[in-house]
Amino acid sequence: MAQYSEQLNGLFQALADPTRRAVLGRLGKGPASISELAKPFDMALPSFMKHIQLLEESGWIRTRKEGRVRTCALQKKPFAAVETWLADQRSLWEGRTDRLELFVTTPQKEEEPE
Numbered sequence: 001m002a003q004y005s006e007q008l009n010g011l012f013q014a015l016a017d018p019t020r021r022a023v024l025g026r027l028g029k030g031p032a033s034i035s036e037l038a039k040p041f042d043m044a045l046p047s048f049m050k051h052i053q054l055l056e057e058s059g060w061i062r063t064r065k066e067g068r069v070r071t072c073a074l075q076k077k078p079f080a081a082v083e084t085w086l087a088d089q090r091s092l093w094e095g096r097t098d099r100l101e102l103f104v105t106t107p108q109k110e111e112e113p114e
Contacts, residue, residue: 008082008085010057010059011058011059011078011081011082012082013054014054014055014058014060017051019043019048019051020051020054020055022040023037023051023052023055023072024055024060024061024074027061027072027073027074028074030073031072031073032071032072033069033071033072034052034069034070034071034072035069037052037072052072055072058078059075059077060074060075060078061073061074061075062075
């Protein structure tokens, strides 16, 4: 369970940055080279590579080098882990809100004075 929690921490940490989310959004259209991914961002390539490294370490992407070009592609496994966690949370909170709704809408018995 602790390892699963650490994995989720890394996945959500990677999603916490708008640059990394944008990279994942772009990779949703298909694999792309590092230079293509970096083009829309106003930052030095070494800074951008830190984002790529974190995405790769967290498991969101994989990179492959062919000659001088490094290409990035999405990995499916992290999406499944996040979706499972979100489904569990959704189920938990829907159950709680259903019970709250039942409590609020059910007439309560008034206690008789002694």
